[in-house]
Amino acid sequence: MKMTSLILHSALRTNVIRGLLLCIFCAEGLSGQWSEPIRIDPRENYMQRLPHVGVGPLGNIAIVCNVDSADWCGLYCYTSTNGGASFVRGTILALSPPGPLSYHGGVALEVFYDTSGSVIMYWREDWGDYYVAFSSFRVSRSTDGGVSFTSVWYNQLNCNHGGSLIQGGGAQLDSNNRIHFVQDTCDYSVPPERNVFIYSKFPLDSSSEREDHGLPMFEEYFGNIDADLLIRGDTVHYVFDGYNSDSSMFYARSTDGGITFEPRVEVDIPLASYPKLADLRDNGVFLMYGSGGGSPGDSILTARVVGEPGLSPPFRLGPRSAISRTPKHFVTDSTRTHLVYVAAESEVGSIDYEFTDPLQPPVDSTFFSLHTEPDIVVDDRGGKYLVTLFDNRVYLRTKDVVTSVRADDRASPGEFRLWQNYPNPFNPKTAISFSVPHSGTRSRPDGSRVGQLSAVSQTSIIIYDLLGREVATLVNEKLEPGMYTRTWDASGMPSGVYFYRLRAGSFVNTKKLVLLR
Amino acid sequence: MRVFSFPKYPSLVAAVLSLVIATTADANAQGQAALPFLLISPAPDGNSWGNMSTAVASDNAITMAASPGQLGMFSLGNNFSASTYTNKTAWLPAFQVADLTYNAWALAAGYNLSNDLSLPFPVGLGIGYSRIDLDLGTFIRTGSGGPEPIGTFHAYEEAKSVTVGVGVEYLLRLGMGWAFKDAHSVLGPVSVTDSTEFEAQVSMTDFGLLVQAPVVDIIESVRGDTIRAFDNIKPQVLLTFGYTISNRGDSVEYLAAGQPDPLPRNVTAGLSLELGFTRKIARHDWKILTFTLAREAEDILITRSNDGSFEYQSGWGDLSFFKNVIGGTAADCVNLHRGWQLNVCEFVYLRGGSYAEAKECGGRNYSTSGFALRLSGLFRLVEQIAPDAIGDGVVSFVADHIDIVYDHAEYSNHQFLGGTSFNALSIVVR
Numbered sequence: 037m038k039m040t041s042l043i044l045h046s047a048l049r050t051n052v053i054r055g056l057l058l059c060i061f062c063a064e065g066l067s068g069q070w071s072e073p074i075r076i077d078p079r080e081n082y083m084q085r086l087p088h089v090g091v092g093p094l095g096n097i098a099i100v101c102n103v104d105s106a107d108w109c110g111l112y113c114y115t116s117t118n119g120g121a122s123f124v125r126g127t128i129l130a131l132s133p134p135g136p137l138s139y140h141g142g143v144a145l146e147v148f149y150d151t152s153g154s155v156i157m158y159w160r161e162d163w164g165d166y167y168v169a170f171s172s173f174r175v176s177r178s179t180d181g182g183v184s185f186t187s188v189w190y191n192q193l194n195c196n197h198g199g200s201l202i203q204g205g206g207a208q209l210d211s212n213n214r215i216h217f218v219q220d221t222c223d224y225s226v227p228p229e230r231n232v233f234i235y236s237k238f239p240l241d242s243s244s245e246r247e248d249h250g251l252p253m254f255e256e257y258f259g260n261i262d263a264d265l266l267i268r269g270d271t272v273h274y275v276f277d278g279y280n281s282d283s284s285m286f287y288a289r290s291t292d293g294g295i296t297f298e299p300r301v302e303v304d305i306p307l308a309s310y311p312k313l314a315d316l317r318d319n320g321v322f323l324m325y326g327s328g329g330g331s332p333g334d335s336i337l338t339a340r341v342v343g344e345p346g347l348s349p350p351f352r353l354g355p356r357s358a359i360s361r362t363p364k365h366f367v368t369d370s371t372r373t374h375l376v377y378v379a380a381e382s383e384v385g386s387i388d389y390e391f392t393d394p395l396q397p398p399v400d401s402t403f404f405s406l407h408t409e410p411d412i413v414v415d416d417r418g419g420k421y422l423v424t425l426f427d428n429r430v431y432l433r434t435k436d437v438v439t440s441v442r443a444d445d446r447a448s449p450g451e452f453r454l455w456q457n458y459p460n461p462f463n464p465k466t467a468i469s470f471s472v473p474h475s476g477t478r479s480r481p482d483g484s485r486v487g488q489l490s491a492v493s494q495t496s497i498i499i500y501d502l503l504g505r506e507v508a509t510l511v512n513e514k515l516e517p518g519m520y521t522r523t524w525d526a527s528g529m530p531s532g533v534y535f536y537r538l539r540a541g542s543f544v545n546t547k548k549l550v551l552l553r
Numbered sequence: 554m555r556v557f558s559f560p561k562y563p564s565l566v567a568a569v570l571s572l573v574i575a576t577t578a579d580a581n582a583q584g585q586a587a588l589p590f591l592l593i594s595p596a597p598d599g600n601s602w603g604n605m606s607t608a609v610a611s612d613n614a615i616t617m618a619a620s621p622g623q624l625g626m627f628s629l630g631n632n633f634s635a636s637t638y639t640n641k642t643a644w645l646p647a648f649q650v651a652d653l654t655y656n657a658w659a660l661a662a663g664y665n666l667s668n669d670l671s672l673p674f675p676v677g678l679g680i681g682y683s684r685i686d687l688d689l690g691t692f693i694r695t696g697s698g699g700p701e702p703i704g705t706f707h708a709y710e711e712a713k714s715v716t717v718g719v720g721v722e723y724l725l726r727l728g729m730g731w732a733f734k735d736a737h738s739v740l741g742p743v744s745v746t747d748s749t750e751f752e753a754q755v756s757m758t759d760f761g762l763l764v765q766a767p768v769v770d771i772i773e774s775v776r777g778d779t780i781r782a783f784d785n786i787k788p789q790v791l792l793t794f795g796y797t798i799s800n801r802g803d804s805v806e807y808l809a810a811g812q813p814d815p816l817p818r819n820v821t822a823g824l825s826l827e828l829g830f831t832r833k834i835a836r837h838d839w840k841i842l843t844f845t846l847a848r849e850a851e852d853i854l855i856t857r858s859n860d861g862s863f864e865y866q867s868g869w870g871d872l873s874f875f876k877n878v879i880g881g882t883a884a885d886c887v888n889l890h891r892g893w894q895l896n897v898c899e900f901v902y903l904r905g906g907s908y909a910e911a912k913e914c915g916g917r918n919y920s921t922s923g924f925a926l927r928l929s930g931l932f933r934l935v936e937q938i939a940p941d942a943i944g945d946g947v948v949s950f951v952a953d954h955i956d957i958v959y960d961h962a963e964y965s966n967h968q969f970l971g972g973t974s975f976n977a978l979s980i981v982v983r
Contacts, residue, residue, distance in 0.1 A: 095699060151697065211697060415699060455700035456693045461741045461751065469700055502589045504645050504969040505915035528861045530587040530814035531740065531753075531807050533689050533708065535648055546648040548692055550708065550740050552751050553812040 092149025100144035111142030115182035153521030587814035597977030601923020601962035602892025603906025607795035608823025614659035618683030621730025622761030624718030628663030628677030636979035652690030659683035757802030823849030850877035886914035900930030919967035
């Protein structure tokens with residue numbers, strides 16, 4: 037793997053390829069919709085693997101990248117609190133040990149923000165050599181904005197096979213901060229060779245590391261498989277394919293939050309790419325895949341709507357005749373869906389398109405090319421964040437991002453701020469963000485109140501009910517300047533209007549929130 | 554006022570009281586409830602002396618809505634009452650949430666059947682309607698991803714009540730009333746893509762009982778003569794007991810498959826003592842100077858677990874009449890109202906009081922104060938000082954039959970409730 041990386045590095049560093057890719061990169065995509073690409077780390081020229089991006093409260097951005105230089109490799113988390121204007125690099129994870137013979141690295145699989153504002157990374161740690169590979173899936177959490185991570189869960193898998201074929205599957209956080217994931221692992225040690233497919237979920241409320249060996253087998257299949265999952269309310273959808281062994285794909289779902297799953301549905305169709313699930317909100321859940329001819333270039337992007345029961349007949353999605361690889365997808369609202377996937381024509385491009393009727397071809401498509409498969413997330417206001425790997429550098433592009441929360445305030449708050457809780461209305465948990473400013477702040481020109489501060493401010497946030505009775509204390513401590521997010525769990529409290537009140541020094545602010553059951 | 558001979562019906566009155574209290578108190582501990590706005594006392598007069606609404610008689614139609622027993626008592630001597638806030642009350646003013654307001658208005662009508670029927674003792678019937686509105690204002694809607702607004706919604710809660718009451722006067726004055734209440738709560742839209750409102754509609758009932766013992770009248774009745782001094786001055790000793798159980802119903806849910814929350818079912822019991830002097834004039838006992846001390850205790854009849862499950866308590870819950878009302882302690886989540894009122898010539902009323910909440914159940918403690926001005930008292934004063942000043946019969950007619958009342962109440966000594974004020978204008982026709 038390291039050798040492969042070096043070869044690729046050498047090739048991609050040539051001016052010819054770089055120039056070609058830059059032209060492609062900067063061409064049609066810069067139609068005024070997407071921002072200019074922002075390089076995440078100008079110092080780093082040896083990034084590998086697919087970067088992943090997550091968007092959190094206040095528009096904070098976390099990007100996880102694999103760095104694989106000639107001397108070492110590892111996994112970095114970059115975070116931005118100012119809309120991508122600048123990034124802070126956190127502590128490296130899975131740093132390879134000195135010496136040329138062993139391999140050790142990390143592969144980002146997903147990165148999220150939970151409702152309390154913690155950065156949650158789902159990743160895979162690999163080590164071994166060309167002949168024996170070991171992998172450990174891990175979930176790590178950062179409560180300091182992505183600077184340092186603590187492992188909260190892992191399971192180690194031994195895969196005595198050349199290279200690492202353990203893919204990992206989709207992962208998602210539900211509204212209760214439980215992480216759900218599907219893992220594709222392997223058991224080639226005992227014939228016949230098979231893949232074992234694991235589904236698991238657990239809450240992220242533990243501060244200590246939890247080790248899970250021997251997770252129960254969820255599915256087994258012979259040949260390479262890949263999987264995806266999607267959580268919508270209490271329903272967990274999952275899909276996996278049998279790409280290499282036959283032309284089948286399997287779909288199943290759980291309506292009780294992943295406790296029990298309905299019998300899987302087999303879809304006999306020639307696959308050209310791994311299937312993916314997309315939440316189109318009012319338009320339902322889509323199962324998307326490339327289908328068609330025997331080679332990737334012959335396939336077309338196809339979708340099925342997850343219905344009651346089973347799946348709808350397939351229909352073609354999009355105007356382009358062929359795709360390859362995996363469609364990456366995200367949604368913005370009830371009517372517009374955006375897809376990004378690698379196009380077949382060039383093998384280095386993708387398409388981003390929008391359509392108003394999911395059963396009709398898109399009418400408003402834009403296209404720009406990317407080097408690799410991107411990762412994309414969308415925030416609650418429809419802002420899109422796209423990361424790509426290009427010439428061993430990771431770039432961020434944004435679109436439709438609303439920055440009503442001032443980036444400067446988030447990065448270096450100059451005054452006390454109390455933001456609206458989210459979500460609102462809520463049940464039963466909601467997050468409340470606030471900032472504690474640096475000392476020496478000044479009055480605002482508009483005359484609004486500015487805290488009088490010391491470096492450490494005694495801060496309290498108390499919840500009151502409609503009658504003015506104190507019902508919870510979220511914060512009552514001395515805090516350093518910075519951004520904070522606290523979660524109020526209102527389990528056991530009755531529906532109704534409550535107030536949360538921030539008091540810090542002379543600053544007092546109160547906002548309303550609604551608990552609804 | 555009619556005075557009946559003592560010996561005939563005391564056991565009957567006692568039996569009625571016992572029966573009514575025993576059969577209407579169906580529950581008993583402490584917990585948070587939905588629709589907490591129903592626990593805000595709307596009484597513009599009672600709020601000035603410790604949120605008193607049960608232990609003192611009132612002819613304010615809004616107060617009758619808060620304690621239905623008032624309506625029965627009202628019907629014995631009055632024909633109509635209407636009351637409205639003159640301005641919406643800013644609720645929790647210290648929070649500086651400008652669009653959070655509380656408002657109330659009410660109508661009540663009563664008739665004493667003994668005016669037309671030959672009855673062994675006066676019986677009055679009353680009916681009333683009231684409406685209470687809590688405008689919760691505009692809320693910012695956010696999604697799960699961050700605090701950026703994605704919309705707004707307007708939330709409000711309201712309660713409409715129809716109250717019926719019956720009053721009986723036989724030595725003691727007894728007023729009973731039942732309120733049939735519909736509460737409607739709208740707390741927000743469902744989602745970004747669905748503008749259906751989150752709302753709850755629930756029906757509930759209240760019951761109230763008020764018993765007055767005009768001690769001097771009773772003594773006069775027993776002795777068979779009158780007690781007078783100076784210029785037809787009569788001492789006033791009025792003992793009043795009140796009992797109210799409110800918000801009896803099932804539960805509240807905002808979603809079809811939501812988690813039910815309890816209604817704020819609560820019980821209130823209180824006692825007041827009025828001392829002073831009345832002057833016997835042609836048609837009425839005119840209260841020249843009286844001073845009233847009152848105390849009420851209330852308990853919310855809910856026990857609630859941390860998981861949200863709940864049960865309604867039976868009976869008086871944790872409320873002990875002797876410990877809380879007589880002893881004057883706020884404990885075991887039983888809250889205490891204390892108040893006083895000084896009446897001068899039925900024209901000026903000065904009031905003060907306090908509300909104390911058990912620490913473990915909210916811990917709110919605040920003071921109340923206020924006053925009332927009554928037109929009938931002014932006219933009666935004019936009638937006594939200068940009977941012919943305005944015109945023959947006009948003054949006495951107004952004094953006897955029409956009353957216009959302005960009430961002001963204010964809370965103080967609480968970080969959030971301090972500054973809350975209630976202002977109401979009422980008209981009473983007798």
